Structure formats: structure tokens, C-alpha cells
Amino acid sequence: MRQIRHLIDGELVDSLDGATFESVNPADQTPWARVARGSTADADRAVQAARRAFDEGPWPRMSPDERAAVLHRLADLIDAHTDELAELDTRDMGKPITQSKGKDLPRSAHNFRFFADYQRFVEDESFPVATPHHMYTRYEPVGVTAAISPWNFPLMLATWKVAPALAFGNTVVLKPAEQTPVSCARLGELALEAGVPPGVFNVVHGFGPREAGEGLTTHPGVDLVTFTGESNTGRAIMRAAADGLKRLSFEMGGKGANLVFADADLDKAVDWSIRAIFTNAGQVCLAGSRLYVERPVYDEFLARFVERAEAMRLGDPLDPATEIGPLASEEHWRKVTGYLDIAADEGAKILTGGRADGWWVRPTVVVDVDQQMRVCREEIFGPVVAVQPFEGEDEGVALANDTPYGLNAMVFTENVRRAHRVAGRLRAGTVWVNCFFVRDLRAPFGGFGDSGIGREGGKYSREFFTEAKAVVMEL
Numbered sequence: 184m185r186q187i188r189h190l191i192d193g194e195l196v197d198s199l200d201g202a203t204f205e206s207v208n209p210a211d212q213t214p215w216a217r218v219a220r221g222s223t224a225d226a227d228r229a230v231q232a233a234r235r236a237f238d239e240g241p242w243p244r245m246s247p248d249e250r251a252a253v254l255h256r257l258a259d260l261i262d263a264h265t266d267e268l269a270e271l272d273t274r275d276m277g278k279p280i281t282q283s284k285g286k287d288l289p290r291s292a293h294n295f296r297f298f299a300d301y302q303r304f305v306e307d308e309s310f311p312v313a314t315p316h317h318m319y320t321r322y323e324p325v326g327v328t329a330a331i332s333p334w335n336f337p338l339m340l341a342t343w344k345v346a347p348a349l350a351f352g353n354t355v356v357l358k359p360a361e362q363t364p365v366s367c368a369r370l371g372e373l374a375l376e377a378g379v380p381p382g383v384f385n386v387v388h389g390f391g392p393r394e395a396g397e398g399l400t401t402h403p404g405v406d407l408v409t410f411t412g413e414s415n416t417g418r419a420i421m422r423a424a425a426d427g428l429k430r431l432s433f434e435m436g437g438k439g440a441n442l443v444f445a446d447a448d449l450d451k452a453v454d455w456s457i458r459a460i461f462t463n464a465g466q467v468c469l470a471g472s473r474l475y476v477e478r479p480v481y482d483e484f485l486a487r488f489v490e491r492a493e494a495m496r497l498g499d500p501l502d503p504a505t506e507i508g509p510l511a512s513e514e515h516w517r518k519v520t521g522y523l524d525i526a527a528d529e530g531a532k533i534l535t536g537g538r539a540d541g542w543w544v545r546p547t548v549v550v551d552v553d554q555q556m557r558v559c560r561e562e563i564f565g566p567v568v569a570v571q572p573f574e575g576e577d578e579g580v581a582l583a584n585d586t587p588y589g590l591n592a593m594v595f596t597e598n599v600r601r602a603h604r605v606a607g608r609l610r611a612g613t614v615w616v617n618c619f620f621v622r623d624l625r626a627p628f629g630g631f632g633d634s635g636i637g638r639e640g641g642k643y644s645r646e647f648f649t650e651a652k653a654v655v656m657e658l
């Protein structure tokens with residue numbers, strides 16, 4: 184078994200109390216890594232290292248060009264280790280290797296390159312004033328960042344936090360999800376190799392409540408917390424961080440609405456709708472898990488959608504032909520399959536899909552649903568889509584907006600006026616029209632309602648990861 188230790192102040196270390204836990208490969212259901220289980224005392228060690236590196240070390244004081252050079256080296260190292268890192272994520276959580284290698288790894292390297300360059304080229308403001316004064320802004324690093332990441336895109340979502348935090352001159356303690364610690368542990372080693380100074384980037388493994396995670400969110404030495412995970416975890420972190428008045432950025436759950444109008448290009452709409460819900464076996468915050476189809480094309484759309492869902496290939500996630508891997512853990516498999524029972528109990532009909540052997544779930548399509556059913560209201564986070572017909576734009580928009588979440592929505596229509604009108608009416612952080620998952624790291628990313636607090640990406644990340652200071656000088 185692989186041995187995974189914390190990275191604190193540039194050293195790989197065990198937990199102070201020697202505790203460990205196992206990371207299980209969901210494809211064969213066997214433990215494959217033994218991981219240091221961090222306590223609040225281990226979190227404290229890591230925060231102290233990050234604190235010293237911020238207060239006394241070179242990193243926050245380097246020029247943007249110098250920091251960019253280090254982060255570009257790290258991006259190059261990620262590229263050079265693509266095969267290895269992709270396999271680590273696939274073994275840890277069961278996502279198909281084509282996804283981890285083809286999508287998550289390039290994006291992980293891009294996260295570092297983008298923010299390395301962004302902080303070099305972004306402009307500051309100067310304000311013309313009537314009096315003889317010169318007034319301008321400085322954007323300075325905030326301090327020690329606690330980055331708490333989920334298991335569904337292990338390396339990609341960790342780098343989405345770590346890259347901007349480091350680029351803007353902060354120091355970091357990352358706590359990866361307990362289900363998927365291995366690629367983030369490697370990231371720590373590669374960061375040292377790239378020349379990130381000891382203590383600037385630390386990785387503490389383990390669980391949230393009362394252990395490593397909470398040790399970070401309650402620590403007086405932590406200035407800001409960037410968290411991606413469930414909305415209820417966000418609530419707990421917000422309470423824990425309140426006494427310290429920490430700066431918070433939360434990317435949380437979703438229940439994405441996907442509106443297919445009768446005037447849509449159905450080939451495209453079916454294709455994107457399949458990808459929107461079944462990519463990564465539906466374990467995607469942005470999943471299009473509520474599918475609303477306008478009545479005139481409902482039957483045709485549904486028939487084509489079901490045919491495509493049934494053709495998807497379940498299998499070994501390391502096999503490049505596999506489209507649907509196992510769910511990430513037994514606990515998660517129980518949660519997702521529990522919703523299939525809940526749907527049946529509530530009177531919905533499972534048109535296709537359901538449990539498969541091991542921790543796999545077939546692409547599942549649920550119909551005869553109404554808005555009050557739990558399958559329509561709660562985040563299932565698996566390959567399960569609830570489909571309903573709607574009549575006209577007003578009803579479609581009302582159904583889409585009838586949710587506590589608001590991370591993203593999709594609209595399929597060939598009518599350009601409708602596209603813009605509906606995009607404006609939907610309460611969601613990202614609206615994709617005739618597409619899904621197209622991202623540019625300059626754009627704001629985050630959610631309305633229970634889906635998030637704050638935005639990240641480009642200037643939004645700068646706002647979060649820096650202190651804006653006004654300097655006023657008499658001329």
C-alpha cells in the first residue's frame with residue numbers, strides 16, 4: 184500500500200499521534216493507500232508553518248514575475264506527470280481515466296499557468312481627483328489560506344484553490360477530501376520540486392469535524408477559507424469560522440436545471456444533456472440533474488435520451504473505453520441508491536437505470552416526478568436525472584428557479600431572443616446556452632442561494648485572495 188503523509192514546512196511527516204486511515208479504490212473495493220489522519224494538532228503545526236512563511240518568508244514579497252516563474256515550473260511538472268496523477272485520481276475515486284487524463288489534468292496545470300500570468304498582467308487603478316493628490320490601489324496578499332476541497336475532481340478542484348492563493352502571494356494549508364488524498368499529496372511534492380519555498384504550501388490529510396478540517400477553520404492563524412463541498416458542510420464551516428471573522432469563499436452543492444425548448448436543435452440538446460448528467464457518473468456539482476423538456480418535443484426527446492443513456496458503457500475506470508465508473512465510496516453508493524428507493528416510494532417511475540454490481544449505478548432516468556419530490560429538490564450527486572415536461576417559457580423558468588440551489592442552468596433553443604431573455608431570468612451563477620461546461624478562468628464562477636458565497640475566477644479571485652489598499656499622496 185502507498186503511504187501518504189502530511190507535508191508540513193517542506194517535510195513529509197506522520198500525524199503527531201501516529202493515527203492513519205485507508206483510502207479505498209472503489210473499482211475493486213480494496214484499500215490501496217494508508218494515509219496520515221490529521222488532528223487539530225497537526226492542523227496547528229501546518230498553520231504555524233504557513234504563518235511563518237507568510238510573516239517572514241520570501242513568497243509574499245517576491246515580484247509577480249518571480250512567483251509566476253515558480254508556478255509555471257509547477258504547471259510543467261504537472262504536465263510531465265499527467266499519466267501518474269491521472270491514474271492516482273482514477274484509483275482513488277473511480278472516475279474514468281479518459282476524464283482524469285484528458286480533462287482534469289490539463290485543467291490542473293492550466294489553473295497554475297492562468298493565475299501565474301493573471302497576477303503579472305492585471306492592472307491596478309489610479310483615481311483622478313480634483314485636489315492635488317495622487318490616489319491609487321495596491322492589491323496585497325491576505326495571509327494564510329485554508330483550502331478545503333472535495334473528492335469529485337480531486338486534483339483539479341484543489342488546484343483551483345491553491346493556484347490563485349499562491350499566485351496572489353498567500354501561503355496555503357490544503358486539506359484534500361479524505362476519500363481522495365493521494366494526488367494532492369503528490370502535488371505537494373511537485374510544488375517543492377518546482378521551487379515553492381518550504382511552508383508556503385502545506386498539505387494536511389484527514390477528516391473535517393473535530394479533526395484536521397475543523398482545526399483549520401477555527402485556527403486563529405488562518406485568515407481566509409476557500410471551501411468546495413456540500414452546502415451543509417459550508418454551514419458548519421461558516422459557524423466555525425465566525426469567531427475568527429475569517430474571509431470565506433464557498434462553492435457548494437447544485438441541482439442544475441436543464442431547459443430544452445421545442446425549438447432546440449434536438450441532436451445537440453440530447454448530446455449535451457447526456458454529458459451534463461452522466462459525466463463523472465453524475466458526481467458533478469454542475470450536473471444537469473433536473474431536466475425540463477417543452478411538451479411538444481417531450482416524447483421524442485425522452486426516447487432519444489433514454490436510448491443514449493442505455494448505451495453508455497459501465498466498466499473498469501482504468502479502461503479507456505469506460506464511460507461510467509463506480510461511485511466514489513460505499514457510503515456514497517448507499518446515498519445515491521437510497522434516492523432510487525425514495526423516488527419509487529414517492530410515486531415516481533424509474534424509466535431506465537438502477538443499481539449495478541459493485542459500487543456502480545447505471546445511468547438512471549426518473550419520470551412522473553413533481554417539484555416537491557426529494558429527487559427534484561435534493562442533490563443526489565450520482566447518475567440520476569429527474570425529467571419533467573413544461574409548457575411555455577414562464578413555466579420553464581419558474582420550474583428551473585424553484586430550488587434552494589443556483590449554481591448553473593442550461594438552455595437549449597435556436598431562438599436567440601429567447602436565449603438571452605431566459606438566461607437573464609434564471610437564478611444561477613452560470614447559464615450555458617446550447618452547451619455545457621465551457622469555462623474561461625476570467626469569468627466569475629460561483630452560485631446563487633445554497634450553492635455558494637462569493638465568486639472566483641480572474642478579478643473575482645483577486646478580490647478574494649488580496650487586500651485592496653488605497654494609497655493617497657499629496658502632490
Ligand code: NAD
Pocket residue numbers: 331332333334335340358359360361389390391392393395396397400411412413414416417419420434435436437467468469562564590630634635
Ligand atoms: P463534503 O462537504 O462532504 O466535504 C468537502 C470537504 O470538506 C472535505 O475535504 C471534508 O473533509 C471537509 N469537511 C467536512 N466537514 C468539515 C468541517 N466540519 N470542517 C472543515 N472541513 C470539513 O463534500 P464532498 O462530499 O467531498 O463533495 C461533494 C459536494 O461538493 C457536493 O455537494 C458537490 O455539489 C459539491 N461541489 C461543489 C462544487 C462547486 O464548484 N460548487 C464543485 C465540486 C463539488
